Amino acid sequence: LxxxxxxxxxxxxxxxxxxxxxxxxxxxxxxxxxxxxxxxxxxxxxxxxxxxxxxxxxxxxxxxxxxxxxxxxxxxxxxxxxxxxxxxxxxxxxxxxxxxxxxxxxxxxxxxxxxxxxxxxxxxxxxxxxxxxxxxxxxxxxxxxxxxxxxxxxxxxxxxxxxxxxxxxxxxxxxTPHVAQERAKLQALSDKLYATLTAHPRIHATMGDYAQADRLPGMVSIYVDGMDSEELIVKLDAAGFEVSAGSACSSGSMDPSHVLSAMGIGREQALGALRISFDDRVNPDDLDEFAQTLLSIAGAA
Structure with missing residues (x-):
């Protein structure tokens, strides 16, 4: 072009x-x-x-x-x-x-x-x-x-x-005929997940005030103070949940996500980022269980 x-x-x-x-x-x-x-x-x-x-x-x-x-x-x-x-x-x-x-x-x-x-x-x-x-x-x-x-x-x-x-x-x-309907359904689920997770003092939405952000449905982006993505992924995997990191592993060393860095998020916070994604097939009860598992991993403030 x-x-x-x-x-x-x-x-x-x-x-x-x-x-x-x-x-x-x-x-x-x-x-x-x-x-x-x-x-x-x-x-x-x-x-x-x-x-x-x-x-x-x-x-x-x-x-x-x-x-x-x-x-x-x-x-x-x-x-x-x-x-x-x-x-x-x-x-x-x-x-x-x-x-x-x-x-x-x-x-x-x-x-x-x-x-x-x-x-x-x-x-x-x-x-x-x-x-x-x-x-x-x-x-x-x-x-x-x-x-x-x-x-x-x-x-x-x-x-x-x-x-x-x-x-x-x-x-x-x-x-195509179901885009608006599925968006509303998944937006409600992601809003609930954001609210549950960010109630913990160590868990933050990467974009700040998630309620004011125009977001894709079925995607929740957070970071956990004092923990890194790989540690969180391993512990969640052991509990039966698959998520991805907001940062990439390169040559054996963790580099913060270029996206989160561009947004002004500090290195230590960016290294604790998670991307949680789901579609219309998700069971809401599984999301609730996931949230409680992550809150337990994050521990007491």
Missing amino acids: AEGARQRDRKRNRVIVSAIEHDSILDNLPLLRAAGFTVDLVKPCRMGYIEPATLVELLGDDVALVSIMVANNETGVVQPIRELAAATHTVGALFHTDAIQGYLHIPLDVTELGVDAMSVAAHKIGGPVASGALYLKSRTPLRPRIFGGGQEAGRRAGTQDLRTQLAFAAAASSL
Whole structure:
């Protein structure tokens, strides 16, 4: 997308992405720099979303592309995409959003959002792994990355795997009518879990006031003072609960999550982060049992 925009207007040699993107975006930044682009990172506010005013400060007529995700995969915080895309378009730049984490978990309408491109994937909605889709608005410039055939109108060479695409479409079709209903159900469960856990003085919602945050349903993001993620995961696993850490283990040493660091959360707190996720198949009693188990692990204040 960035190269397509630059081919159309040679002065557009700058790309802006949020500091909380998934590695599938961030790991491409060295390739953009190698291709002659300048890359700027826009940081979120303390609640975990990109404020439109913060993006506006970075925008200019040399920007080719802005890429900001629909919802963060660690915190679940939903970004104000419509406002961010509108601000981007005032300088004539393209706007892409990685919607993989939020797709069919919250209502998404590309026309309403006003984006030029949107990425989605099947595995986040119960479809087949390695199947995805890219929405492109009409006349959006795109320079191909894979060559060798005329498939997809020259945008991506290679014979398509029709079976996985049909499976993706089937999963999407079955979920689409129920998005609003499932969101309300899971939001109520996550609100209850947040309230139960954060009543403990050592457990905190990563975005601060969770009740004021626009969040994905079925995702609870916390950190526990004085404990690290790996210790919590091992103890919860022994009790029969599977959760993930908000920080990644690299070369045998714990590094804090780049998302939580960008939000201004300190290293020690970020190293005690957990992401608790569930879908419509969850048993509410299991969530209650999980909460009591984690409270017991956190211990007395």
